[in-house]
Amino acid sequence: xxxxxxxxxxxxxxxxxxxxxxxxxxxxxxxxxxxxxxxxxxxxxxxxxxxxxxxxxxxxxxxxxxxxxxxxxxxxxxxxxxxxxxxxxxxxxxxxxxxxxxxxxxxxxxxxxxx
Amino acid sequence: xxxxxxxxxxxxxxxxxxxxxxxxxxxxxxxxxxxxxxxxxxxxxxxxxxxxxxxxxxxxxxxxxxxxxxxxxxxxxxxxxxxxxxxxxxxxxxxxxxxxxxxxxxxxxxxxxx
Numbered sequence: 181x182x183x184x185x186x187x188x189x190x191x192x193x194x195x196x197x198x199x200x201x202x203x204x205x206x207x208x209x210x211x212x213x214x215x216x217x218x219x220x221x222x223x224x225x226x227x228x229x230x231x232x233x234x235x236x237x238x239x240x241x242x243x244x245x246x247x248x249x250x251x252x253x254x255x256x257x258x259x260x261x262x263x264x265x266x267x268x269x270x271x272x273x274x275x276x277x278x279x280x281x282x283x284x285x286x287x288x289x290x291x292x293x294x295x
Numbered sequence: 296x297x298x299x300x301x302x303x304x305x306x307x308x309x310x311x312x313x314x315x316x317x318x319x320x321x322x323x324x325x326x327x328x329x330x331x332x333x334x335x336x337x338x339x340x341x342x343x344x345x346x347x348x349x350x351x352x353x354x355x356x357x358x359x360x361x362x363x364x365x366x367x368x369x370x371x372x373x374x375x376x377x378x379x380x381x382x383x384x385x386x387x388x389x390x391x392x393x394x395x396x397x398x399x400x401x402x403x404x405x406x407x408x409x
Contacts, residue, residue, distance in 0.1 A: 184338075213397075220304065222385065222401040223339075270338055279346045281327050282389065284397055286338035 184287035203271035212254035299400035314373040318386030
């Protein structure tokens with residue numbers, strides 16, 4: 181079945197450590213996204229990528245980095261510069277449909293906590 | 296700029312009662328509108344979407360929503376709540392350019408009481 185796979189489901193980070201969250205999709209979607217979810221704040225866009233080797237900052241990119249070397253993969257690195265990384269991270273992807281709409285489809289998320 | 300407001304961060308209904316979750320949006324262009332559902336520790340699942348055409352949109356699990364341009368609203372309803380409907384619901388608005396301006400509302404947590 182086609183879908184978006186995020187791993188790991190739970191991740192723990194020590195102070196000063198970088199961690200990388202994985203996102204893989206087999207939907208053949210062009211665009212991919214990373215969101216951060218905090219209680220009561222909805223989803224906030226971190227980074228997005230429209231095509232391979234290209235990505236743009238979202239609303240809260242500071243302390244995060246991404247790469248898009250393959251169409252299927254869009255890993256997110258949470259760097260030590262991100263002072264409050266504890267959150268639920270969601271990866272999404274989209275492709276233009278027959279109605280010219282980019283509906284976003286989501287993975288099951290990674291919960292990151294600080295030790 | 297686009298924005299979404301959802302009235303009520305928490306809504307409680309009795310099992311079998313009507314579910315009404317409110318969503319209002321602002322957009323400078325004709326919007327595409329979406330409702331997603333999220334169960335605990337899971338990702339978001341698309342319930343329904345409005346693009347063009349018929350303003351009453353039917354989705355999965357018996358939910359439907361009506362686009363009212365004059366009221367800039369896209370409220371989500373279900374005639375009879377089921378215990379399995381308890382979840383967080385997000386309204387979102389999008390333009391037409393790769394979805395990078397996909398804006399989510401803050402969410403409404405629905406509780407269903409026996």
